[in-house]
Amino acid sequence: xxxxxxxxxxxxxxxxxxxxxxxxxxxxxxxxxxxxxxxxxxxxxxxxxxxxxxxxxxxxxxxxxxxxxxxxxxxxxxxxxxxxxxxxxxxxxxxxxxxxxxxxxxxxxxxxxxxxxxxxxxxxxxxxxxxxxxxxxxxxxxxxxxxxxxxxxxxxxxxxxxxxxxxxxxxxxxxxxxxxxxxxxxxxxxxxxxxxxxxxxxxxxxxxxxxxxxxxxxxxxxxxxxxxxxxxxxxxxxxxxxxxxxxxxxxxxxxxxxxxxxxxxxxxxxxxxxxxxxxxxxxxxxxxxxxxxxxxxxxxxxxxxxxxxxxxxxxxxxxxxxxxxxxxxxxxxxxxxxxxxxxxxxxxxxxxxxxxxx
Amino acid sequence: xxxxxxxxxxxxxxxxxxxxxxxxxxxxxxxxxxxxxxxxxxxxxxxxxxxxxxxxxxxxxxxxxxxxxxxxxxxxxxxxxxxxxxxxxxxxxxxxxxxxxxxxxxxxxxxxxxxxxxxxxxxxxxxxxxxxxxxxxxxxxxxxxxxxxxxxxxxxxxxxxxxxxxxxxxxxxxxxxxxxxxxxxxxxxxxxxxxxxxxxxxxxxxxxxxxxxxxxxxxxxxxxxxxxxxxxxxxxxxxxxxxxxxxxxxxxxxxxxxxxxxxxxxxxxxxxxxxxxxxxxxxxxxxxxxxxxxxxxxxxxxxxxxxxxxxxxxxxxxxxxxxxxxxxxxxxxxxxxxxxxxxxxxxxxxxxxxxxxxxxxxxxxxxxxxxxxxxxxx
Numbered sequence: 001x002x003x004x005x006x007x008x009x010x011x012x013x014x015x016x017x018x019x020x021x022x023x024x025x026x027x028x029x030x031x032x033x034x035x036x037x038x039x040x041x042x043x044x045x046x047x048x049x050x051x052x053x054x055x056x057x058x059x060x061x062x063x064x065x066x067x068x069x070x071x072x073x074x075x076x077x078x079x080x081x082x083x084x085x086x087x088x089x090x091x092x093x094x095x096x097x098x099x100x101x102x103x104x105x106x107x108x109x110x111x112x113x114x115x116x117x118x119x120x121x122x123x124x125x126x127x128x129x130x131x132x133x134x135x136x137x138x139x140x141x142x143x144x145x146x147x148x149x150x151x152x153x154x155x156x157x158x159x160x161x162x163x164x165x166x167x168x169x170x171x172x173x174x175x176x177x178x179x180x181x182x183x184x185x186x187x188x189x190x191x192x193x194x195x196x197x198x199x200x201x202x203x204x205x206x207x208x209x210x211x212x213x214x215x216x217x218x219x220x221x222x223x224x225x226x227x228x229x230x231x232x233x234x235x236x237x238x239x240x241x242x243x244x245x246x247x248x249x250x251x252x253x254x255x256x257x258x259x260x261x262x263x264x265x266x267x268x269x270x271x272x273x274x275x276x277x278x279x280x281x282x283x284x285x286x287x288x289x290x291x292x293x294x295x296x297x298x299x300x301x302x303x304x305x306x307x308x309x310x311x312x313x314x315x316x317x318x319x320x321x322x323x324x325x326x327x328x329x330x331x332x333x334x335x336x337x338x339x340x341x342x343x344x345x346x347x348x349x350x351x352x353x354x355x356x357x358x
Numbered sequence: 359x360x361x362x363x364x365x366x367x368x369x370x371x372x373x374x375x376x377x378x379x380x381x382x383x384x385x386x387x388x389x390x391x392x393x394x395x396x397x398x399x400x401x402x403x404x405x406x407x408x409x410x411x412x413x414x415x416x417x418x419x420x421x422x423x424x425x426x427x428x429x430x431x432x433x434x435x436x437x438x439x440x441x442x443x444x445x446x447x448x449x450x451x452x453x454x455x456x457x458x459x460x461x462x463x464x465x466x467x468x469x470x471x472x473x474x475x476x477x478x479x480x481x482x483x484x485x486x487x488x489x490x491x492x493x494x495x496x497x498x499x500x501x502x503x504x505x506x507x508x509x510x511x512x513x514x515x516x517x518x519x520x521x522x523x524x525x526x527x528x529x530x531x532x533x534x535x536x537x538x539x540x541x542x543x544x545x546x547x548x549x550x551x552x553x554x555x556x557x558x559x560x561x562x563x564x565x566x567x568x569x570x571x572x573x574x575x576x577x578x579x580x581x582x583x584x585x586x587x588x589x590x591x592x593x594x595x596x597x598x599x600x601x602x603x604x605x606x607x608x609x610x611x612x613x614x615x616x617x618x619x620x621x622x623x624x625x626x627x628x629x630x631x632x633x634x635x636x637x638x639x640x641x642x643x644x645x646x647x648x649x650x651x652x653x654x655x656x657x658x659x660x661x662x663x664x665x666x667x668x669x670x671x672x673x674x675x676x677x678x679x680x681x682x683x684x685x686x687x688x689x690x691x692x693x694x695x696x697x698x699x700x701x702x703x704x705x706x707x708x709x710x711x712x713x714x715x716x717x718x719x720x721x722x723x724x725x726x727x728x729x730x731x732x733x734x735x736x
Binding site: 028067070071072101109112113116117118 | 727
């Protein structure tokens with residue numbers, strides 16, 4: 001096949017590209033420049049698509065022996081990912097920009113262009129597996145549970161999955177690094193990237209405050225009594241306990257947690273830990289990563305964070321929304337997060353959480 | 359089979375220059391040393407200097423060897439500005455190479471200089487009336503004027519004789535990196551104050567250029583050290599590269615008539631294989647080998663990738679340090695919008711280009727353009 005390898009400059013995408021070449025595919029490497037004003041150097045595990053990263057990707061492509069290009073996706077990334085990140089927070093929700101990037105950039109903007117230019121698909125260094133079944137290509141967890149990235153890929157529809165190759169899903173990370181050494185890739189020991197790539201400082205709240213302002217507002221308890229003041233409601237996260245700055249103690253001295261963020265009134269609601277319990281969730285914009293689910297109840301697992309646990313649940317699609325009832329409640333769940341449904345290790349689909357119930 | 363149509367980026371070294379360089383590499387002797395070995399190398403350098411001076415119509419002492427055309431441009435822009443402490447205005451054309459624009463902007467940011475960019479017509483020729491008005495109203499403030507002899511992206515030749523006439527006593531520098539050895543060029547006849555040339559655009563090696571600077575004129579240097587090259591460019595003279603530079607001049611195989619007719623064949627072919635394409639700068643005089651073409655509804659970086667996949671090397675014009683393609687400031691100055699300025703390719707032909715190269719490139723363009731349009735419509 002003729003394939004485009006998305007190369008970030010990290011070890012995973014480099015090994016993924018090398019494996020695809022070894023399997024006999026005709027591969028070209030593409031580094032996505034996602035920032036209009038890239039930093040020159042990478043600082044630790046933070047930031048991405050610095051000039052240093054694009055250099056690392058280029059050198060990996062040299063070693064693998066494939067052509068290499070840089071695609072400027074800064075405008076698409078800003079419009080599709082960064083602005084969405086800000087508007088979601090502004091609306092009191094907690095988005096995951098990595099999912100959004102996979103959905104809108106890597107497996108949309110890049111995959112579509114690749115296909116238009118005569119390529120068959122896109123290779124990435126994500127840790128996930130696909131299987132060819134009678135019902136088409138399906139998405140599955142990676143063998144390495146610590147690295148499994150199927151959660152952030154669960155926004156891909158069947159067409160996108162059919163054009164995606166994840167050569168690393170069958171290997172543990174530690175072995176990928178060894179393989180990179182063996183292949184002579186200089187990035188073998190480069191640190192993994194963490195956090196949100198466009199917030200190089202790692203300070204999401206500060207980043208949001210700079211862009212959305214920090215209009216202060218009330219922190220109230222559940223009966224509406226003001227007990228504190230916040231500096232920008234969107235810088236809080238459901239379930240957050242630290243950094244609330246509340247000086248009024250609770251009657252029994254128990255800690256308070258953020259329960260709700262109300263953007264219209266710029267209010268943060270806090271309360272006791274038990275109030276965070278969620279036993280049912282509803283998600284909009286459902287996406288099926290394989291066959292569409294049949295009507296009625298199904299047993300499976302739901303995961304609500306990239307490295308969260310898979311929680312046993314009963315799920316169904318009501319024609320509009322994806323609904324999951326948990327066997328046992330979960331503490332702290334924000335709207336805007338993705339709910340990803342698993343059937344064993346297979347990713348059934350995902351939706352964006354729009355409602356929760358205790 | 360790789361088809362190389364990027365000669366304006368760099369062109370193959372000619373064999374006699376490679377031979378001359380190898381012979382020089384095998385010799386010992388620092389050209390600044392006083393002993394026999396040093397003098398022998400110095401003799402090679404000075405002979406090379408005379409050859410280049412003669413080709414340019416300048417005096418040998420006016421040739422200052424540098425490490426690149428970029429260095430020569432930096433030395434000229436900064437040196438001429440620093441040499442006129444009572445003048446704060448720098449005037450350059452809007453279509454200069456970054457090796458002129460960036461040092462000028464650096465002087466604005468770091469030394470409080472004022473910069474005025476002279477606009478160009480839709481064919482990419484500088485607006486001499488604008489320049490004349492500027493010289494009339496603010497001539498006493500102008501430290502230097504820099505206008506390239508021909509543009510690197512479009513090949514459009516600039517009216518340097520007219521610029522010099524308008525400038526009067528104001529020093530004029532011209533970046534002639536693309537013009538040297540392609541079209542007639544005489545430093546003395548043009549009446550220039552300073553000029554930049556580079557070896558690797560004419561069949562010589564990379565890493566050697568020259569600043570031509572009026573005899574006996576002193577200006578602050580970028581590099582200080584051993585005092586070589588009139589104390590304007592210290593550093594051990596790069597004898598092998600200098601010798602090869604001169605050999606590239608004397609043994610040049612570039613034939614402007616041949617290259618020009620190949621370009622004509624290419625451009626008339628473009629009209630057939632990509633009827634909606636527009637060739638930029640055709641209303642002006644152009645260097646023989648450069649063809650800058652806008653393919654509407656495409657993005658140049660995709661065009662380049664696809665051409666590269668067909669083993670045709672060409673250029674998108676301008677790339678920033680990260681390798682990201684940016685809208686061409688040259689095409690923007692000619693009136694293209696940002697979209698037009700990111701959908702153009704530069705094909706540049708050289709001494710080794712053949713009819714077969716042109717025919718092959720034309721044969722792949724329809725498919726490449728169709729795919730790039732499909733990718734761009736998403």
